[in-house]
Amino acid sequence: MFLDRNHMFHAIAMYISMTTAIFLIFAYAPTDKMQGIVQKIFYFHVSSAITMFFAFFVVFVASIMYLWKSSDWWDAVALSAAEIGVVFCTLVLITGPIWGRPIWGTWWSWDPTLTLTLVLWLIYVAYLMLRIDAHDPKRARFAAILGVVGFVDVPLIRWSVEKWRTLHPKPVLIQEGGTTGIESSAMLLTFVVCLGAFLLLFFYLLWERTSIAQSRHSLEVLRQEIDDLLTR
Amino acid sequence: MSGSKLFIRQVLALLVKDLKTEWRTREIFTSMFVFAVLVIVVFNFAIGADPELIRQVVSGVVWVALLFATVLGLQRAGQMESEEDSLEGVLLALHDRSALFVAKMIAQMLYLVLVVVCSLPLCGIWFRIDFTACIGALGVVFVLGMLGLSIVGTLFSMIVLHTRAREVMLPMLFLPVSVPLTIAAVYATDQLIVGKSLRDITDYLTLIGIFDIVFLTLALMVFDYIVED
Numbered sequence: 001m002f003l004d005r006n007h008m009f010h011a012i013a014m015y016i017s018m019t020t021a022i023f024l025i026f027a028y029a030p031t032d033k034m035q036g037i038v039q040k041i042f043y044f045h046v047s048s049a050i051t052m053f054f055a056f057f058v059v060f061v062a063s064i065m066y067l068w069k070s071s072d073w074w075d076a077v078a079l080s081a082a083e084i085g086v087v088f089c090t091l092v093l094i095t096g097p098i099w100g101r102p103i104w105g106t107w108w109s110w111d112p113t114l115t116l117t118l119v120l121w122l123i124y125v126a127y128l129m130l131r132i133d134a135h136d137p138k139r140a141r142f143a144a145i146l147g148v149v150g151f152v153d154v155p156l157i158r159w160s161v162e163k164w165r166t167l168h169p170k171p172v173l174i175q176e177g178g179t180t181g182i183e184s185s186a187m188l189l190t191f192v193v194c195l196g197a198f199l200l201l202f203f204y205l206l207w208e209r210t211s212i213a214q215s216r217h218s219l220e221v222l223r224q225e226i227d228d229l230l231t232r
Numbered sequence: 233m234s235g236s237k238l239f240i241r242q243v244l245a246l247l248v249k250d251l252k253t254e255w256r257t258r259e260i261f262t263s264m265f266v267f268a269v270l271v272i273v274v275f276n277f278a279i280g281a282d283p284e285l286i287r288q289v290v291s292g293v294v295w296v297a298l299l300f301a302t303v304l305g306l307q308r309a310g311q312m313e314s315e316e317d318s319l320e321g322v323l324l325a326l327h328d329r330s331a332l333f334v335a336k337m338i339a340q341m342l343y344l345v346l347v348v349v350c351s352l353p354l355c356g357i358w359f360r361i362d363f364t365a366c367i368g369a370l371g372v373v374f375v376l377g378m379l380g381l382s383i384v385g386t387l388f389s390m391i392v393l394h395t396r397a398r399e400v401m402l403p404m405l406f407l408p409v410s411v412p413l414t415i416a417a418v419y420a421t422d423q424l425i426v427g428k429s430l431r432d433i434t435d436y437l438t439l440i441g442i443f444d445i446v447f448l449t450l451a452l453m454v455f456d457y458i459v460e461d
């Protein structure tokens with residue numbers, strides 16, 4: 001199952017931290033006074049969101065490195081980070097409304113952060129589609145360009161949705177600032193552990209996915225060589 | 233001949249070539265204009281006849297029409313370019329390949345300007361909205377906004393030339409990345425229609441201006457990677 005010892009240690013560390021995070025969330029952190037049990041989703045929601053931004057940042061850096069060095073490894077990293085980023089982005093978009101429904105009184109509000117996440121989801125899904133759809137030799141280069149363009153767009157989207165948002169009604173029940181509600185140090189500790197677990201999960205998945213992409217690439221190369229030998 | 237002089241000459245040559253082809257066929261402009269008018273008419277049916285409601289959504293309708301017209305125009309332009317490998321020939325002749333990007337972008341910009349000049353009066357008549365009161369300020373918003381659309385659109389149209397499902401990929405890439413521009417342009421236009429002046433919408437204009445500058449710089453930086461073999 002594990003290719004080597006490092007993978008195993010990484011997997012075990014991730015397993016332990018994730019279990020600890022879940023334990024802390026449900027057994028250790030106090031229940032929020034105003035929001036009740038619903039607030040517990042905050043730990044996963046915000047951790048997913050931060051991991052998502054981090055993943056897209058990795059796509060950005062790996063894309064620049066690919067354009068600069070044109071090494072296949074950087075391309076594999078960018079692809080892996082984008083896939084994982086989209087997964088976490090989807091998680092944010094699912095947990096957000098679950099949290100918003102009882103707190104804001106509505107499944108969806110065009111809150112700047114939520115809107116930004118939705119637009120990011122659209123951009124990076126397009127990124128993955130471009131990777132599938134583009135012709136082979138230039139595929140990685142196009143993806144890298146979109147990886148850079150997409151991330152550069154983030155502050156602009158953020159700025160524009162914030163301007164736009166001021167024209168729309170605010171969420172009903174509780175003001176936006178109040179919903180993050182870290183009230184005690186126990187909550188903060190739980191959050192930090194949870195975020196750590198998510199980032200560890202991200203690195204674990206990134207590592208595994210990148211090595212799969214690498215193996216697939218070497219397989220392609222070998223297959224090509226065999227083809228060449230046979231046709232000779 | 234100095235580098236920049238050569239660059240400008242090549243841009244002009246490419247631009248003249250594109251415009252000449254367009255003048256003879258009128259394919260791109262016609263499809264963009266008819267499509268923009270269609271979008272406006274269809275929205276007209278979808279919205280209904282309430283004048284107050286129409287006033288609230290008219291700027292959105294115009295920009296949606298422009299966004300879709302951009303996608304359509306770029307698709308036509310890309311199709312013509314990829315026929316008989318004419319793109320390869322053009323690239324061989326160029327000293328600096330970004331000249332191709334600049335020329336394509338300016339051509340797209342000119343088509344968009346024409347589309348707006350022709351469809352805005354129609355829009356004003358159909359929706360009974362007086363655009364003449366703020367025409368100068370509107371011009372600023374439209375020129376800046378359409379410049380952004382042309383930059384991002386042209387960049388992605390060169391990328392989708394090498395994909396299988398071109399017609400799907402172009403809007404998929406172009407529309408989400410242009411979200412900031414769309415928001416700023418729609419609300420800036422809206423403010424002008426209700427009688428605000430350019431000074432009231434500096435925020436939006438700054439946003440559009442920064443969008444244009446950032447993406448123009450980025451596009452010129454990465455364009456070589458797109459066309460290089």
